[in-house]
Amino acid sequence: MFNVNKIREDFPLLKKTSIIYFDNACTTQKPKQVIDAIVRYYSEYTGCAGRSLHKLATKTTEEFEKAREKLAKFINAKKIEEIVWTKNTTEAMNLVSHSFKFEKGDKVITSNLEHSSGLLPWQLLAKKGIIDLNFVLCNKEGEFNIKDFEEKIDNKTKLVSIIFASNVTGTKAPLEEIIKIAHDNGALVLADGAQAVPNFPVDVRKLDIDFLAFSAHKMCGPTGMGCLYGKYDLLKELSPFMLGGETIRDADLKDHILEEVPHRFEAGIQNYAGAIGFGAAVDYLSKIGMKNIEDYEKELAKLLVEGVLKIQNLNLIGPKDWKKKNALVSFNIKGMEPHDVAILLDESNIAVRSGMHCAYPFHKFIGFDKGSVRASLYFYNTKEEIKIFIEKLTNIAKTLGK
Amino acid sequence: MVICIVALVVFSILGIGSARYRPAAKEAFKCVFRMIQFKPCNVQLEEKIKSKLTAKLMKAPRLASFTYKNFKTISWIFTIAFFASLVYSAYGIYNLIVYGSCDPNSATCRVNQFLQIIACYEIQMVSLIIVVAIILFAYFMIKKKNIKFVFE
Numbered sequence: 001m002f003n004v005n006k007i008r009e010d011f012p013l014l015k016k017t018s019i020i021y022f023d024n025a026c027t028t029q030k031p032k033q034v035i036d037a038i039v040r041y042y043s044e045y046t047g048c049a050g051r052s053l054h055k056l057a058t059k060t061t062e063e064f065e066k067a068r069e070k071l072a073k074f075i076n077a078k079k080i081e082e083i084v085w086t087k088n089t090t091e092a093m094n095l096v097s098h099s100f101k102f103e104k105g106d107k108v109i110t111s112n113l114e115h116s117s118g119l120l121p122w123q124l125l126a127k128k129g130i131i132d133l134n135f136v137l138c139n140k141e142g143e144f145n146i147k148d149f150e151e152k153i154d155n156k157t158k159l160v161s162i163i164f165a166s167n168v169t170g171t172k173a174p175l176e177e178i179i180k181i182a183h184d185n186g187a188l189v190l191a192d193g194a195q196a197v198p199n200f201p202v203d204v205r206k207l208d209i210d211f212l213a214f215s216a217h218k219m220c221g222p223t224g225m226g227c228l229y230g231k232y233d234l235l236k237e238l239s240p241f242m243l244g245g246e247t248i249r250d251a252d253l254k255d256h257i258l259e260e261v262p263h264r265f266e267a268g269i270q271n272y273a274g275a276i277g278f279g280a281a282v283d284y285l286s287k288i289g290m291k292n293i294e295d296y297e298k299e300l301a302k303l304l305v306e307g308v309l310k311i312q313n314l315n316l317i318g319p320k321d322w323k324k325k326n327a328l329v330s331f332n333i334k335g336m337e338p339h340d341v342a343i344l345l346d347e348s349n350i351a352v353r354s355g356m357h358c359a360y361p362f363h364k365f366i367g368f369d370k371g372s373v374r375a376s377l378y379f380y381n382t383k384e385e386i387k388i389f390i391e392k393l394t395n396i397a398k399t400l401g402k
Numbered sequence: 403m404v405i406c407i408v409a410l411v412v413f414s415i416l417g418i419g420s421a422r423y424r425p426a427a428k429e430a431f432k433c434v435f436r437m438i439q440f441k442p443c444n445v446q447l448e449e450k451i452k453s454k455l456t457a458k459l460m461k462a463p464r465l466a467s468f469t470y471k472n473f474k475t476i477s478w479i480f481t482i483a484f485f486a487s488l489v490y491s492a493y494g495i496y497n498l499i500v501y502g503s504c505d506p507n508s509a510t511c512r513v514n515q516f517l518q519i520i521a522c523y524e525i526q527m528v529s530l531i532i533v534v535a536i537i538l539f540a541y542f543m544i545k546k547k548n549i550k551f552v553f554e
Contacts, residue, residue, distance in 0.1 A: 336470075337449065339449050339453070340449060340456075343453030343457070344453050344457050344460075347457035347458075395460065399460065399463040399467050400467055400470045
């Protein structure tokens with residue numbers, strides 16, 4: 001049974017302080033199990049994976065590959081080799097954009113809701129004249145426009161890059177439908193799963209998704225660690241954009257033979273502690289159960305959205321129906337700067353984020369040129385914390401808002 | 403942005419005795435340094451001071467609201483008051499060194515009454531600050547309410 005108080009015991013920071021941490025879309029807190037796994041690597045078996053043959057290196061290789069296996073299982077990948085380590089979602093997205101074999105005139109479709117990491121890599125290619133970049137315009141609530149997508153996709157479209165769950169509106173893209181339409185038109189789909197994989201069960205085989213990028217630190221894992229899932233045959237088709245140690249089988253002064261997938265994409269010494277920590281995070285989440293996490297977060301979303309909607313002078317971004325959202329709200333208070341609201345909440349020991357949340361085009365599209373305040377929850381947050389947050393926010397809006 | 407000048411001096415002095423204020427002094431310095439290069443302040447120190455000050459006043463909602471909404475005016479008043487007191491103090495010290503009295507025209511201010519330098523000029527200073535405050539307040543209110551004067 002899901003017991004939030006018991007779960008909170010695992011998080012040293014939550015145990016030690018009275019802080020209400022509502023900045024989980026930025027990064028999450030780390031449970032003791034993850035911290036211990038990282039400390040174990042550094043204190044018991046520090047070594048290089050896949051290189052040396054001594055005991056420490058062998059143990060590192062074992063644990064490093066075991067973490068890969070855990071991740072593959074977590075998202076139901078067909079093969080362990082379909083998991084490529086990256087340093088974050090951004091690097092995973094860039095890996096695809098830089099390694100995909102585009103030909104001049106190929107089209108890429110993305111949306112106006114994207115995070116910078118899902119937009120700028122394509123802008124770069126478009127500016128170089130390598131691709132034609134097209135956009136599906138989500139409505140002002142951040143809902144994906146399937147009709148617009150169907151109109152824009154054609155046989156020139158090689159890739160569709162879409163944010164799975166928005167870090168601003170909390171809405172989910174209809175990924176199954178998008179993938180079906182894309183495949184029918186011969187295009188592949190890359191999803192930015194940074195806000196999706198941590199919050200609800202994601203089955204890559206069921207979705208039939210081609211590429212999925214996500215980060216460890218948004219799902220209780222360490223920072224500086226991410227992953228790219230890709231169908232094995234598609235990964236083999238990519239041309240690595242970064243080469244170095246461990247990416248090749250053989251080389252002479254003029255040429256080289258690439259290592260197998262996924263190692264050909266993992267140049268140089270890897271973040272072993274990060275990968276092992278990522279594996280521990282996946283173990284931790286799996287133990288709680290992703291379905292349980294999703295269900296509990298829905299309860300939080302209901303309370304959160306219904307609470308903020310009662311506050312006068314508050315403009316909520318995205319749908320007002322909590323069923324359409326993750327446990328995340330972005331908003332502005334009339335007459336106040338987003339940073340001011342965040343600092344005032346911080347003075348009450350409530351941590352939220354303010355600014356553009358790396359989604360400049362969408363904020364401009366909805367007329368929030370100075371950004372917004374975002375409160376994003378995770379499964380260790382409590383209903384009591386939401387009540388305190390609503391109370392403090394109401395007071396701020398009432399006293400200082402227009 | 404102007405409050406950063408006051409913040410630089412205040413936090414620098416406080417920073418001598420306490421490490422807690424040194425990061426704020428550094429931020430204020432960055433802000434002032436950018437300001438003298440005619441670049442906008444990018445450390446958000448003013449926002450932080452404004453919000454932190456407002457947060458402390460939240461128990462008195464009207465005062466908090468007044469401070470939050472008129473922070474620009476208040477920070478201008480503080481800055482002008484700061485420079486005014488700086489000029490008066492410097493003037494007093496100059497008189498003290500040259501003439502042996504902080505105010506050679508006054509019989510009440512003597513050499514051995516060094517600590518009374520400020521007091522000598524108290525009335526003039528307060529009057530000046532009030533006048534400047536009224537002018538600034540009127541200016542910002544006119545600007546805020548978008549009042550336009552038509553002269554024929």
